[in-house]
Amino acid sequence: MRQLLADTTPLTVSPDYRRLWVGLSISNIGTQVTIVAVGLQIYALTGSTLAVGVLGLFSLVPLVALGLYGGALVDHYDRRTVSLVSSLVLWVVVAAIAAQAWFRVESVHLLYGLIAVQSAAFAINNPARSAIIPRLLPKELMPAANALTTLSMNVALTGGPLIGAVLVARLGYSWAYTLDMVLFLAALWAVFRLPPVPPEKPVDGTGRARVGAVGLRSVLDGLRYLATQPNVRTTFVVDIIAMVLSFPRVLWPAAGVIYLGGGEATTGVLAAAFAVGGVLASVFSGGLTRMRRQGQVIVWAITAWGASIAAFGLVLVLVGRGSPDAPVVWAVVAAGVALAFAGGSDSVSSVFRQSILQTATPDHMRGRLQGVFIVVVAGGPRLGEMVLGAEATWFGEGWAAVGGGLTCIVLLWLVVRLTPRFWRYDARHPEP
Secondary structure, eight states, X not given: OTTTSOOOHHHHHOHHHHHHHHHHHHHHHHHHHHHHHHHHHHHHHHOOHHHHHHHHHHHHHHHHHHHHHHHHHHTTSOHHHHHHHHHHHHHHHHHHHHHHXXXXXXXXXXXXXXXXXXXXXXXXXXXXXXXXXXXXXXXGGHHHHHHHHHHHHHHHHHHHHHHHHHHHHHTOHHHHHHHHHHHHHHHHHHHHTSOOOOOOOOXXXXXXXXXXXXXXXXXXXXXXXXXXXXXXXXHHHXXXXXXXXXXXXXXXXXXXXXISSOTHHHHHHHHHHHHHHHHHHHHTOTTGGGOXXXXXXXXXXXXXXXXXXXXXXXXXXXXXSOOOSSOOHHHHHHHHHXXXXXXXXXXXXXXXXXXXXXXXXXXXXXXXHHHHHHHHHHHHHHHHHHHHHHHHHHHOHHHXXXXXXXXHHHHHHHHHHHOHHHHTOOTTXXXX
């Protein structure tokens, strides 16, 4: 049983990593509170699932614009400094979101703008934090560290939406955003306590460090390097397929109001169910982190993801659009189970995709590839919200989920057939 539980060795061998993990675990709860509250506020102001989906566009564009450049910054400047400055910007944005709620501005366009600025800062902050972790721990502990990171995120995904939904329903949006402001201070404290983490510089034939300028050339160097790394590149491709075609979060507000009943409370339950699956997968990740055929694990995990999203959509199709006054219990339970399986599958995929990237990439390229990673991981769901939001408007929320999940499975296995090297990937002999 002990071998099945998550490996906590990274927390014991590195005090810096332990502080960072604790700080981010606390702040992640507040982040999830704000994500749910913003979605609910926009839906309340507009009554439109598409309007909630458009929020994804305002997150995606800054991620694409600054994610790659942010990775170049991380490979050029001290990673602690980059993370600390961008974290301060994130805190200021949360304060502004709280202020618009306290003063009852009720402007969808203002919310879109603030989320865009938040996304831009996140595009720099996340690659910096991710590139720091391999410098705090030995390489063989990366899967365990990624499993712990996934665990903390999924705990936040479990509690954050429930807390956010309850605060919005009982106290209003302003208290939800204010809670995020307070909890985010834990992340600032953890980053502030880190030692300097300057990037390692590549050397030329004479043994001198090569130091390039931050700019378009640096970004293009990272993309050219990625083009020569088929296994790392495939981890990005399969995640794009899963997130763009079948990420279900944009459907949850309408599912709670129109299909399942219960309104904001049911929306929080669906989001929490998704996270519960991720928590369970992370808690019992001890055996998974020792698996060496990591490419195959990723493929089967994303296959399970697509099937779970299709099952969630089928529940919505069966219950129909009726705007029930009370929750339809059997449908809420069935939808929650499907989303729990989806969350667990996503967590397993995430652990191994990140591990392949961190172990197969040299330090001087790690920031730029982490920049690509954040564009894919964070940008994919935002684009997926746009796609499913539009499909829900055309075909209904249920059929949008069914079609997205099945299409995800078909395209995934087509990629596997075209890239057999990824299927054979062996963690004992990592090949980028």
